[in-house]
Amino acid sequence: MVGTMSAVSEVVQRARAAFVSGRTRPLQFRVQQLEGLRRLVREREKDLVGALAADLHKNEWTAYYEEIVYVLEEIEYMIKNFPEWAADEPVEKTPQTQQDESYIHAEPLGVVLIIGTWNYPFSLTIQPMVGAIAAGNAVVLKPSELSENMASLLASILPQYLDKDLYPVINGGIPETTEVLKERFDHIFYTGSTGVGKVVMTAAAKYLTPVTLELGGKNPCYVDKDCDLDIACRRIAWGKFMNSGQTCVGPDYILCDPSIQNQIVEKLKKSLKEFYGEDAKKSRDYGRIINSWHFQRVMGLMEGQKVAYGGTGDVATRYIAPTILTDVDPQSPVMQEEVFGPVMPIVCVRSLEEAIQFINQRAKPLALYVFSLNDKVIKKMIAETSSGGVTANDVVVHITVHSLPYGGVGDSGMGSYHGRTSFETFSHRRSCLVRPLLNEEALRARYPPSPAKMPRH
Amino acid sequence: MDPFADTLQRLREAFSSGRTRPAEFRAAQLEGLSRFLQENKQLLQEALAQDLHKSVFESEVSEISISQNEINLALRDLRAWMKDEKVPKNLATQLDSAFIRKEPFGLVLIIAPWNYPLNLTLTPLVGALAAGNCVVLKPSEISKNTEKILAEVLPRYLDQSCFAVVLGGPQETGQLLEHKFDYIFFTGSPRVGKIVMAAAAKHLTPVTLELGGKNPCYVDDNCDPQTVANRVAFFRYFNTGQTCVAPDYVLCSPEMQARLLPALQSAITRFYGEDPQSSPDLGRIINEKNFQRLRGLLSCGRVAIGGQSDESDRYIAPTVLVDVQETEPVMQEEIFGPILPIVNVRSLDEAIAFITRREKPLALYAFSNSSQVVKQILAQTSSGGFCGNDGFMHLTVASLPFGGVGASGMGSYHGKFSFDTFSHHRACLLRRPGLEKIYALRYPPHTPRNLRVLLMAMETRCCSCTLL
Numbered sequence: 001m002v003g004t005m006s007a008v009s010e011v012v013q014r015a016r017a018a019f020v021s022g023r024t025r026p027l028q029f030r031v032q033q034l035e036g037l038r039r040l041v042r043e044r045e046k047d048l049v050g051a052l053a054a055d056l057h058k059n060e061w062t063a064y065y066e067e068i069v070y071v072l073e074e075i076e077y078m079i080k081n082f083p084e085w086a087a088d089e090p091v092e093k094t095p096q097t098q099q100d101e102s103y104i105h106a107e108p109l110g111v112v113l114i115i116g117t118w119n120y121p122f123s124l125t126i127q128p129m130v131g132a133i134a135a136g137n138a139v140v141l142k143p144s145e146l147s148e149n150m151a152s153l154l155a156s157i158l159p160q161y162l163d164k165d166l167y168p169v170i171n172g173g174i175p176e177t178t179e180v181l182k183e184r185f186d187h188i189f190y191t192g193s194t195g196v197g198k199v200v201m202t203a204a205a206k207y208l209t210p211v212t213l214e215l216g217g218k219n220p221c222y223v224d225k226d227c228d229l230d231i232a233c234r235r236i237a238w239g240k241f242m243n244s245g246q247t248c249v250g251p252d253y254i255l256c257d258p259s260i261q262n263q264i265v266e267k268l269k270k271s272l273k274e275f276y277g278e279d280a281k282k283s284r285d286y287g288r289i290i291n292s293w294h295f296q297r298v299m300g301l302m303e304g305q306k307v308a309y310g311g312t313g314d315v316a317t318r319y320i321a322p323t324i325l326t327d328v329d330p331q332s333p334v335m336q337e338e339v340f341g342p343v344m345p346i347v348c349v350r351s352l353e354e355a356i357q358f359i360n361q362r363a364k365p366l367a368l369y370v371f372s373l374n375d376k377v378i379k380k381m382i383a384e385t386s387s388g389g390v391t392a393n394d395v396v397v398h399i400t401v402h403s404l405p406y407g408g409v410g411d412s413g414m415g416s417y418h419g420r421t422s423f424e425t426f427s428h429r430r431s432c433l434v435r436p437l438l439n440e441e442a443l444r445a446r447y448p449p450s451p452a453k454m455p456r457h
Numbered sequence: 458m459d460p461f462a463d464t465l466q467r468l469r470e471a472f473s474s475g476r477t478r479p480a481e482f483r484a485a486q487l488e489g490l491s492r493f494l495q496e497n498k499q500l501l502q503e504a505l506a507q508d509l510h511k512s513v514f515e516s517e518v519s520e521i522s523i524s525q526n527e528i529n530l531a532l533r534d535l536r537a538w539m540k541d542e543k544v545p546k547n548l549a550t551q552l553d554s555a556f557i558r559k560e561p562f563g564l565v566l567i568i569a570p571w572n573y574p575l576n577l578t579l580t581p582l583v584g585a586l587a588a589g590n591c592v593v594l595k596p597s598e599i600s601k602n603t604e605k606i607l608a609e610v611l612p613r614y615l616d617q618s619c620f621a622v623v624l625g626g627p628q629e630t631g632q633l634l635e636h637k638f639d640y641i642f643f644t645g646s647p648r649v650g651k652i653v654m655a656a657a658a659k660h661l662t663p664v665t666l667e668l669g670g671k672n673p674c675y676v677d678d679n680c681d682p683q684t685v686a687n688r689v690a691f692f693r694y695f696n697t698g699q700t701c702v703a704p705d706y707v708l709c710s711p712e713m714q715a716r717l718l719p720a721l722q723s724a725i726t727r728f729y730g731e732d733p734q735s736s737p738d739l740g741r742i743i744n745e746k747n748f749q750r751l752r753g754l755l756s757c758g759r760v761a762i763g764g765q766s767d768e769s770d771r772y773i774a775p776t777v778l779v780d781v782q783e784t785e786p787v788m789q790e791e792i793f794g795p796i797l798p799i800v801n802v803r804s805l806d807e808a809i810a811f812i813t814r815r816e817k818p819l820a821l822y823a824f825s826n827s828s829q830v831v832k833q834i835l836a837q838t839s840s841g842g843f844c845g846n847d848g849f850m851h852l853t854v855a856s857l858p859f860g861g862v863g864a865s866g867m868g869s870y871h872g873k874f875s876f877d878t879f880s881h882h883r884a885c886l887l888r889r890p891g892l893e894k895i896y897a898l899r900y901p902p903h904t905p906r907n908l909r910v911l912l913m914a915m916e917t918r919c920c921s922c923t924l925l
Contacts, residue, residue, distance in 0.1 A: 020813075059903070060908070061903035061904075061905075061907070061908050062903065064908065065899070065903075065908070091854065091856035091857055092856040093854065093856075094853060094854050094855070096850070096853065097850065097853075097854055101845075102851075102854055102856070102857065104857065104858065105835065105843070107839055109862070110863075186863065194661065197661055198658050198659060198661060201654070201657070201658035201661065202655055202658040202659075204654070204658075205651050205654035205655040205657075205658055206651065206655075208647060208650055208651060208654065208666065208668070208863065208864055208866075208867065210867040210868075213661065215661070227890070228890040231890045231893055232890070234893075234900070235896070238899065238900055271900075274900070275900055275901040275902065276901060276902075277902075283901065283902065284902075284903075285901035285902055285903050286901075360473070373890065378887060382558065382885060384475075386560055386881065386883065387883065388883070388884070389883060389884035389885065389886075390558075390883065390884070390885045390886065391885075391886045391887075391888065392885075392886070392887040392888060393887070393888040393889060393890055394886075394888040394896075397550075397886060397888070398555075398884050398885065398886035399884075400547075400549070400550075401544070401546065401547060401550055401555050401884070401886060402547065403544035403545045403546070403555070404544055404555060404557065404884035404885075404886065405557065405882055405884055406884065409560075409562070409881045409883070410639065410661065411661055413661075414661065414663040415663075416882065416884075428839060428862040429858055429869070430839065430840065430841070430842060430843060430862070431841070431842040431843065431851050431852075431854075431857035431858055431859065431869075432835065432842070432843045432844075432845075432851065432857075433842075433843070433844045433845070433847070433850055433851035433854060433857070434828070434831060434844070434845035434846065435844070435845060435846040435847045435850070436846065437680055437681065437684055437685070437824065437825070437826055437846045438684075440684050440687065443687075443688075446518075446691065447687065447691055447724075447727070447728055448512075448514070448691075448728040448729060448736070448738035448739075449728065449729075449730070449736065449737075449738055450512055450513065450514035450737070450738055451514075
């Protein structure tokens, strides 16, 4: 459904009217919608896989395991737990409020806008939606137009499983997104680039709409001399090259001592061959770049670099070979922007301190990785840097723990979600104090006129 | 000429040096704040009296004590708040260490208002310092006397490499906002809140905005008018009505209004005497501009109580207006003065419809003997906070988050919420190199068999255990 100016407004107004009707308030309604979403995933799995294959060359394994399963788990976790989170939460009382009821009351915000992105176009659009629904909101979805098959699939199947008025899908490119951002929402959830994040927050400021921005950055991956390089490189290769490097929490670049650089290269190569064979182009499991613009951009980042592996691409299929660059100069283009492609630069540093300094000179990343057998190294790296999240001795997986908030800091974003954090992100936690309309005598001391002498404390 | 660049650079360098990280440093800052309050109490009371004609009682209760309580709470719980927060793990991460690390953001800007110039400066400052940030404070230039103490006396009690006060009006604040901060905490009007958020957007700086609105006060037929009048009058005229959470207007039936008016008059007389202008317990309007604005509002509806004003003193009598239309100015803007309009509604439903037609307020009040009525209003409206059968007592409970929603603001603070507001919650998962055989299932080449094994493993556990 392509949005025109008035159509966008109409859709949002309809969602608001549906919210105001109050039908999202009963928990049972929200459970039904979440169950509808779960049915959608199970019944339409083939269609979802088909769209992901067409958009990003995913197969049923990568589609399921890297996207669909996250959504299913989030739905299960939410259905099981959100009633507890939606209940009034009593809080510790003060001496003056002992006779009162004192609690935090969770409420929906109203109409939430979720702007999805293209690299995990199903999970990064629908997973936040799960929390927004559980919190009792209406949700307007704006999937990314770059993953066009998923965008049109969502527009077609969501209304078949969910309330049509409360959870509309608006599709389109920049003009439609600009129109959508002119409407008033009660929360805007955006996943995407730092640049557009600023545009979203500026638009939100006009209405004092709170935002959650899941952005990106260059996620450093420090590999200590004291570590099991076989395992480290296998894990790094897995997280880096999944979805052809198009993962916001993927390790963006490696920092290591020059003495282990060659070993790292060899072990990465070994893992890559195990994963994707000698020619990754022939592997069913290896992804493709989303479009020609990004293809050209990533290919350009390799220029002038020392290529230790890969370095080739095929514009017709938007295939870029798994590529490793060595002795990369921190000033070069590949170290100036988020790679978001299957190119792994290795930058040499001579010490942990130098690595920490290197990281701190740059924008705070969404994720930070450190591989070491030495706990002290890990503790120091975490203590002296900042990032959205951290995994030590692995990559990506901190985002799979429901009880950990998933989000950025600084240029990599603000706010977070997953599990309970999603529910709270999309709720207003309203402070409530309920007193009896009695005990007037006890309160008289607070009224003027104040005593001539103030009581001593 | 950028008057702020050097100061901000200095603070950033201090932050990078790690000075603010140890608990001992932060506790020392909080202790400094405590000494500041204790050693300058009289000075502060005088300043508050000069700025707002605040009584010693009000200064003590709503500025000094409340700030001291926040400091004491932070000192008591600092180390507990700073601890890594362990989180429940799923089956796949049983052998890992999973926790949330609380980290300071870095350089924090606090922009404070004039109505509670001490409390609304110190309370967020407590949170920012406890969380380990370096802080730039921009106190309100409108409450001039308090501003002077905050600029000249307060810094002596803190480590000045990590704390600075900057002064100025809207123009200087605008200039300040062009710089990058790691967090901005703003208390003030929604109009300026938008400006602050737009400025923050340029640097992707997260914000907490404590704004305002028209806080409705519903008075049910089923209640004792005098009890209600005492409570409503006390909270309306406190600080001469210049309180973001004051009851802004009353919604009640005409019958209730008839009973409420004499009760309100009785309360006002008891509180402030026959001549409120000579009562030491009634404050004054902050400045000429607001005085004129409020005097204009006196001609809305009909004056039922009060209505007097004295320009030379910036005095406005505790006033109640009746026969007020929704379209009149007194019902269009936040009053922020000692004027209480009463709007008639014929039922609870009509009151709720009236409230929900408007922007979400910072606070909402409902008075009734029936807890059902109170709960119904709570359930069918939204607001930052809510108090049944009293005024803004909810903000004295530090375990309740204090903040707005919609046009009344975003984010919250007080107590631990302050610490959490000024901290980045960093998700950490520490793994070991072992168990590689299990993780091997996740690596390509992906076979249908692997997928089946994984799915079976997940189904039998039937809970969150993404085996990555």
